[in-house]
Amino acid sequence: MKKKILMSVLTVLTVIVGSLNSAVAEAAQDNTIGKAVESRETPVIQFTDIQGHWAQAAIQDAVQRGYVDGYPDKRFLPNQQVSRAEFIKMAVSALELEAASTSSGSWYAPYVTAAESAGIYKVGDYADGNLTQRMTREEMSKLAVKALGYKNVEDKQWMYLASKDGIISGTAPGVISPTGATTRAQAIAVIERLLQVKSGKELPVDKYAVAAAEGYWHKTNIFSVAPEIFNGPDNHNKNFGIDSWKTSKLRFGAPDGSIVAQVDELIAIDWNDPKDPNRKLLPSKDKLVWKFGSKENLFTNDLQAYVIVLKSHLPINKKPKSYPINQLNLAILGYNGQPTGELLNMAYLVESKDPKRKINGLVIPKTGFSTDGNIRVLVETISAGAPIYQSTLSKSKLIR
Known part of the structure; x- marks a missing residue:
């Protein structure tokens, strides 16, 4: 009887020990799998020259994604300039476009072919056609905007669209540097933002860059700086708002060509934004007045207004006495x-009132006004009794 009891106990212990060994083995296997998964993750490469760099996080993300590499000496060279071919290769790889390998031609030929097939690049996009030359910021914007699917883009509009979507920002407040070189860090930052926008993310926007890019595009920034006046939600029509502004309207004059007028720039300045880059065009507050007839008013800090500055000239004036x-x-x-x-x-x-800083312009209110439903921006020649030539630059629907 005692032997039977002893045998039963031994059997139970054997089962228990076997179960424990199995559990330990499974736990060990799970731990091994976990370690295997961890080992498959791409380690963060510690480059020696990006610590504290403004694009450090973006560079590390780009390397993790696999569309750009560092150098064997563990440097990344973030401030090194990027060629057009190098940027195309980065963009094609980041967008996961298929680039068929080839044994002939240049190293970048497959990426260029892939970019052409995807519609983000075409022959003629670069004036000199040399893909080994440095990539400018405007050229970089052009490829990014094409990758976002924009169609019928006007000449010089690329940086405006790229900045409006948060793809690019300024190199300084109100400075976009269209012909500036593109560095490896800048290229990666743009591509990372491009990927985010394509995924549906809304990015922060550099409003000063947008305004500067608009001015670069069509010689005015009024639609970016004062959109509620000149480009409100009711202006979804090609005849109104930003679509009503055409650079062809900036040059006009007498039918016989004796008088030709040219609008160089129309610049909106937000009086209530002390950081507005174009405040430099204005004199100090104590030397700036708005007036009607002989009545003059000094600008005050609480004046809710935009200042609109016109830069213009007469490139052809065969009648200087009539148009002095x-x-x-x-x-x-x-x-x-x-x-x-x-x-x-x-x-x-x-x-x-500053003789060293004369301006030609108007001040318009932000609040406290009513309209007839349409705001029109018009320029005209100043004559001494001779015919006046005019051009309506824009129309915007605004009901107040």
């Missing part, structure tokens, strides 16, 4: 009410 002033008059029409010079309720003339 080498600039154009600016009018912004569509405001209701009577001008009094007491209340900023419409466009008023701006004058600089």
Whole structure:
């Protein structure tokens, strides 16, 4: 009887020990699998020259994604310039476009072919056609904008669209450097942002870069700086808002060619933004007035307004006695009410009391005004009794 009991106990112990050994083995296997998974993860490469660099995180992400590499000496060279071919290769790899390998031709030929097939590059995109030359910031923007699927883009509009989507930012406040070189760090930052936008993410936008890029595109920034006035939600029509502005309207004059007027720039300045890069165009506050007739008002900090500065000239003037002033008059029409010079309720003339910083422009209100439904921006020649030549630069629907 005792032997039977002893045998039963031994059997139970054997089963228990066997179960424990099996559990330990499974746990060990799970741990091994975990370690195997960890070992398959790409380790973060510690480059010796990116610590503290503004693009450090983006560079590490790009290397992890596998579309760019560092150098054997553990340097990344983030500030080294990128060629057009190198950027195309990065973009094609990051976008996971198929680049068929080939034993002939240049190393970048498969990537260029892939970019052409995807519609993000075409022959003629670069004036000199040399893909080994450095990539400019404008060229980089062009490829990025094409990758986002934009169609019918105007000449010089690329940087505006890229900055508006958060793909590029300024090299300094209000500076976009279209012909500036592209560095490896900048290229990666742009591609990383491109991937985020394509995934549906909304990126922060450098508003000063957008305004500068708009000016570079079509000689004005009014639609970026003062969109609620010139490009509000009711302007979904090619005849209104930003689509009503055409660079062909910036040059006009007499039918016989004796007088030719040219708008060089129309610049909006946000008076309530002390960091607005174009504030440098204005004199100090104590030397800036807005006026109606002889009534003058100093600008104050609480004045809710935009200053619109016009730069213009007459490149051809065969009648200087009839057109003695080498600039154009600016009018912004569509405001209701009577001008009094007491209340900023419409466009008023701006004058600089600083002889070293003269300006030609108007001040318009942000609030406290009503309209006839349309705001029109018009320029015209200033004559001494001779015919006046005009051009309506833009129209915007604005009901107040």
